[in-house]
Amino acid sequence: MSILLNRDSRVLVQGMTGSEGTFHTQQMLDFGTKVVAGVSPGKGGSQHLELPVFDTVQEAVSKTGANVAAIFVPPPFAADAIMEAANAKVDLIVCITEMIPVNDMVRAKAMIGRLGTRLVGPNCPGLISPGERAKVGIIPNQNGQPGTVGIVSRSGTLTYEIMQALGRAGYGQSTAVGIGGDQVLGLSFSDVLELFGRDGATELVVMAGEIGGADEERAAELIGRGYPKPVVGFISGRTAPPGKRMGHAGAIISGNTGTARSKVEALERAGVQVADTIEQIVDLVRQRLPKPVSV
Secondary structure, eight states: OOSSOOTTOEEEEETTTSHHHHHHHHHHHHHTOEEEEEEOTTOTTOEETTEEEESSHHHHHHHHOOOEEEEOOOHHHHHHHHHHHHHTTOSEEEEOOOOOOHHHHHHHHHHHHHHTOEEEOSSSOEEEEGGGTEEEESOOGGGOOEEEEEEEESOHHHHHHHHHHHHHTTOOEEEEEEOOOSSSOSSOHHHHHHHHHHOTTOOEEEEEEESSSSHHHHHHHHHHTTOSSOEEEEEEOTTOOTTOOOSSTTOOOBTTBTOHHHHHHHHHHTTOEEESSHHHHHHHHHHHSOSOOOO
C-alpha cells in the first residue's frame, strides 16, 4: 500500500515536450510509472517518448483516463496549468515548477479548494511509492526502496538524503512526499500525516521540516492529539539568521514564529523524537523499528 500514488495511477505530464519534462518523464517511465499522455498546447496529435500529446488536459483525461497531472511548465504559466488540471477533475496534481508568482498561486489554491483536487507543491520534488513502482516528479529513481517508513519533507534534497540513508540501513519507504517550500502550497504536513495515519502499510513517519512558517507547529498539534504511529522529526536551517530568506520562499523567520527552536520544542511536546542529523534519524527509526522493514 501507499498514499496518493500507486501502480494504478495514470499520469499525464503538462510540459512533457520541454527539456525538463522530457528528461523526468523518461525517468518516471523507467521507474515503472504509468505515464499515459503529455499536454503541450499546439502539439496535439503528435507523439513524444512514444506517448500521445494533447493540446489540453481535458482532452488527455477523456482519451486516456489520466487521474494524476505532473506539471513541468515555466513559472508564468504554471498556475494556469494547475487550474486547468483541477478543472479537468484529476485526483492529484504535482507541480514541480518553482518561482511561481505568489498572487498566481493564491488564485490557483482558491480554485483547487473549491474543486477538491489535491495538490503537491509547487517548488517540490514530487512523490514516490517504491513498492508500487510509481513516481511523479524528480526524486532519483535509485533512492526509492519498498518498505513501511513514510517520509514527508519540505526540502527536496533532504528527501533524497533521508531516503538514501534509511535505505542503506534496510528501511524502505511506503511513500515519500516532498511538499515543497513555497509560501503558498497545496498539501501541508498535517494533510500528509493524516494520510499516513490511515495507511496500513506505513508503520512509522519521518517528518523533515525547516525554518519559516508555522506548518510544523500545526503538525505537532495534530500529533499531540493522539497520532496513531510513531513520528521521527528533523528541522533544518537551525543556524539561519532571523529575517533572512534561506533558499525556499517560505523559509523566513518572523519574530518567534517559525524558528528552529519553536518547531523542535513543539514537536518534542507532542512526543516526537527530533534528530540533529540525518544519521540520527536512522538511529531513531532503528529504536522504534528494530528490524529493517524493507518489503
